[in-house]
Amino acid sequence: MTTSTSSLPSLPRIFGQYEIEQPIGRGESSRVFRAHHRQIREHKVALKVLLNQDAARIKRFAQEASIAARLRHPHISRLIDYGVQNPFHYAVFEYIPGSSLRDLPRLRATTKGNALPEGSYLPLPPDKVLRYFRQIADALDYAHSLDLVHRDLAPGNILIDPHAEKAYLIDFGIARDPDQSLTSTGMIMGTPGFIAPECMVSAQNATHLSDIFSLGVVLFYMLTGEEPWHETPKPGDGLRGPPPMRTLAEVGQKLPEEVDRIIRTLLAWEPHHRYASAGAAATELEMVLGRHVMATQVVAAQPASLAQPAGQAKSIAVIESNEVERALSGSLFHEPLERAQNRARTLDAYQISQLLDQWAQERPFRLPLLGRLARFRDIRHYNVFFFHLHLLIEQRRDAGTEEEPDSQQKELPPQREVERWQIELPAPKEFQAQAGSRIVVPGSEQVINCPACKGQTTITCSMCNGTRRVTVAEEPAGEAAAAGQASSATAGAGGSPVVRQRVVACPQCNGRGLLPCKRCASFGRVVQRKLIEWSRWVVRDEAQNDLPDVDESWLRRACKAELVYKKRIVGSIPPAWLQITEVKAMIERHQQALDKDSRIVMAELQIHFIPLTEIEFDLGKPQQSYRLAIYGFENLIPADWRFLHWERILFLSGIGVLSLFLLISVAFLMVG
Incomplete structure (x- = not known):
C-alpha cells in the first residue's frame, strides 16, 4: 500500500x-x-x-x-x-523550472486566457514541437546507446522549461537495465495509452523499439494535447491487431499528411516496422514539418531586419512523397528507407559535382570536368519501387450430387447449408498448385423420396411393363423340328417360314410385374448431398514505377534493390495495397480474368526499391539544360552520349583518317 x-x-x-x-x-x-x-x-x-x-x-x-x-x-x-x-x-x-509535458497544454490555455471546455487543450505550436521532439529523441538515443530502455516514455516524464525552450527526459524508475533486471514475467509497466503492444503482454518484451512506439504517442500528444486512440489500448490488446487511430485532421490539426505517416511509422504494431532510432524519426519530422513551419513564417509578416537574406535559405533534402510510404507507413522495413534518406542528405550539389567528375574520368571520350562545368538548377530525390505479386487462385465448381439409400436412417441434425465459399478447406500455406478433390457441401444433406420409385420401393418391370407376361418365340423340338425345317425350306420359295409364339411369365420379374428399386435399395428414400470440386493454381506478376529513360536490364544488374515490404495474407486483399497504382492495376487485371467460381485466396506482395536522384543542370548555356539520373546506393550513372567530348573525338578521328591516308599514299609510292 x-x-x-x-x-x-x-x-x-x-x-x-x-x-x-x-x-x-x-x-x-x-x-x-x-x-x-x-x-x-x-x-x-x-x-x-x-x-x-x-x-x-x-x-x-x-x-x-x-x-x-x-x-x-x-x-x-x-x-x-x-x-x-x-x-x-x-x-x-x-x-528544471517549468512543468511536465502532461500539464503544459492546459497551462498554456490558462496562461493565454482561453476559456476552453473541460478536456480541451491548447497544443504546442509546430516549431516548438520540432525543437522539443528533437531534444527528447536525442536523449532517448543516448539512453539506448547505453542499452537502457526507459519503458515509461509519457508526457508526465518529460519536463519542459519554456523560457529556455528545452525539454528533459526524467524518471528512469522502471527502466530496463540488462545488468539489473527486476521485472517479473507477465508484469505490465508504464502509462496506459503510451505502452507498446509487445509490452502490453509483458514488460520483459521491452526493447528500444518499445520506446520508439511511446515516442509516437508523445508526438501526437505534443501536436494535439490528446492521444491518437479512439479507445485507449488495454493490457492484452498487444496480441490483437492495431486499434483504430485518429489522424491529425480528425482532431483539428492542419498539418501535412506526411506528419501522419511519420506518426503511423512510429506507432507500427510490429516493432521492426518502426523507425530504427528516435533520431531518424526526428530528422524526417524536421524535413516534413520544417517546410511547413518555414512556409508559415514566410506568410506571416516579419520585420525586414528579421527576414532571411536572399539566397541563404537552408536547403533540406527530402525524398519526394510516394504512394508506397503513404499507403504502407507503419508496415515498411524502415532501416533501408532511413539509409535512402541519409543518401539524399549526403548527395548535395558538391557531392554530385564530384560524382560527375569521377564518372567523366572513367572513359577517355567523356567530357572532362563535367561536375565543375555543371550549374545545377534542380536536385530531386526519389525512391523507385519494384513490385512482385504472388496470387493463389482457388476455384470451387458445382459437381452435382451424390446419394445413398436411406437404409441406416442415420440421424441428420438440422443444419443450415453452408455457402460454397464458406466451406472450410485445407488452409493454403505455400504458393503451390493443388488438384484438389470433390467434397460434400456441409448442411446440404436431405432425405427425399426415391426419384426412381417415387417412394414405392419397387419399380415397374421394364421387360413386361408390369403385365407380368411376355410373348416369346417357341423353339421346335425333335422330328417336328426337322419336319419344320423341311417345310420351311419348301416354303422358302413361296414365303417366310412360320414361327410359333407363346405367352410365358416374365422371366425378369418372375411374373410379379415389379422389381426391387436398386436406387434406394427398396427403402423408398435416399439421402442426397451436394458436391463441389476445388483446385488451386498460382499466378505471378510484377510491375514497377515509371523510370526515366534507362536500360532496365542494366539497372537490375548494376544496382541492388532493397527489400522494404513483404507480407503474405490469406483471404481478402488489404485495402492499403489498392492505394498503390501499380499493385492495384495488377490485382484488378487478374480479378477481371476470374469467373464467379474463382477467387484469390492467398496473396503475397514484395516491394523492393532503388533510390534515385534526378538532377537538372546546364553547362554554361542557360538556354540548354540537361537531365541526368543517379541510381542506387551505389550512385551509378548510366552511359550517356550527350556528354561525350566531341572535339576530342573529332580530333582523334581526323588524326586517324590522316594517318590512314598517309599509309595508303606510302603504299602506292612503294608499289610504283
Whole structure:
C-alpha cells in the first residue's frame, strides 16, 4: 500500500544538505519536492523521496538512482546525490523550472486566457514541437546507446522549461537495465495509452523499439494535447491487431499528411516496422514539418531586419512523397528507407559535382570536368519501387450430387447449408498448385423420396411393363423340328417360314410385374448431398514505377534493390495495397480474368526499391539544360552520349583518317 504525505507527519524538511521548499510532483510511491542547498539557497534541486518502505520498492528506487548516475546528457535530468534519512530513501536531481509535458497544454490555455471546455487543450505550436521532439529523441538515443530502455516514455516524464525552450527526459524508475533486471514475467509497466503492444503482454518484451512506439504517442500528444486512440489500448490488446487511430485532421490539426505517416511509422504494431532510432524519426519530422513551419513564417509578416537574406535559405533534402510510404507507413522495413534518406542528405550539389567528375574520368571520350562545368538548377530525390505479386487462385465448381439409400436412417441434425465459399478447406500455406478433390457441401444433406420409385420401393418391370407376361418365340423340338425345317425350306420359295409364339411369365420379374428399386435399395428414400470440386493454381506478376529513360536490364544488374515490404495474407486483399497504382492495376487485371467460381485466396506482395536522384543542370548555356539520373546506393550513372567530348573525338578521328591516308599514299609510292 502506498503511503501518502498526510499519513507521514514525521517527514523531515531536511534531507542531508537539502531543505524542502514545496511539493512539485508525485508518483505512485514517491513525492518530488523543490528544495535548496542549506548553505547555498540559490542552488535549487528536485528532491525525490520514496514513501513506500517495501523492499522491492527500495531496490527499484536504488536502481533508478544507479541508472541516473550513468546518464550524462543535456536533456536528461542529472543525478546530484542519493541517501537515506531514516526511514526514507531519497535522490537529489537537477531542478528544471517549468512543468511536465502532461500539464503544459492546459497551462498554456490558462496562461493565454482561453476559456476552453473541460478536456480541451491548447497544443504546442509546430516549431516548438520540432525543437522539443528533437531534444527528447536525442536523449532517448543516448539512453539506448547505453542499452537502457526507459519503458515509461509519457508526457508526465518529460519536463519542459519554456523560457529556455528545452525539454528533459526524467524518471528512469522502471527502466530496463540488462545488468539489473527486476521485472517479473507477465508484469505490465508504464502509462496506459503510451505502452507498446509487445509490452502490453509483458514488460520483459521491452526493447528500444518499445520506446520508439511511446515516442509516437508523445508526438501526437505534443501536436494535439490528446492521444491518437479512439479507445485507449488495454493490457492484452498487444496480441490483437492495431486499434483504430485518429489522424491529425480528425482532431483539428492542419498539418501535412506526411506528419501522419511519420506518426503511423512510429506507432507500427510490429516493432521492426518502426523507425530504427528516435533520431531518424526526428530528422524526417524536421524535413516534413520544417517546410511547413518555414512556409508559415514566410506568410506571416516579419520585420525586414528579421527576414532571411536572399539566397541563404537552408536547403533540406527530402525524398519526394510516394504512394508506397503513404499507403504502407507503419508496415515498411524502415532501416533501408532511413539509409535512402541519409543518401539524399549526403548527395548535395558538391557531392554530385564530384560524382560527375569521377564518372567523366572513367572513359577517355567523356567530357572532362563535367561536375565543375555543371550549374545545377534542380536536385530531386526519389525512391523507385519494384513490385512482385504472388496470387493463389482457388476455384470451387458445382459437381452435382451424390446419394445413398436411406437404409441406416442415420440421424441428420438440422443444419443450415453452408455457402460454397464458406466451406472450410485445407488452409493454403505455400504458393503451390493443388488438384484438389470433390467434397460434400456441409448442411446440404436431405432425405427425399426415391426419384426412381417415387417412394414405392419397387419399380415397374421394364421387360413386361408390369403385365407380368411376355410373348416369346417357341423353339421346335425333335422330328417336328426337322419336319419344320423341311417345310420351311419348301416354303422358302413361296414365303417366310412360320414361327410359333407363346405367352410365358416374365422371366425378369418372375411374373410379379415389379422389381426391387436398386436406387434406394427398396427403402423408398435416399439421402442426397451436394458436391463441389476445388483446385488451386498460382499466378505471378510484377510491375514497377515509371523510370526515366534507362536500360532496365542494366539497372537490375548494376544496382541492388532493397527489400522494404513483404507480407503474405490469406483471404481478402488489404485495402492499403489498392492505394498503390501499380499493385492495384495488377490485382484488378487478374480479378477481371476470374469467373464467379474463382477467387484469390492467398496473396503475397514484395516491394523492393532503388533510390534515385534526378538532377537538372546546364553547362554554361542557360538556354540548354540537361537531365541526368543517379541510381542506387551505389550512385551509378548510366552511359550517356550527350556528354561525350566531341572535339576530342573529332580530333582523334581526323588524326586517324590522316594517318590512314598517309599509309595508303606510302603504299602506292612503294608499289610504283
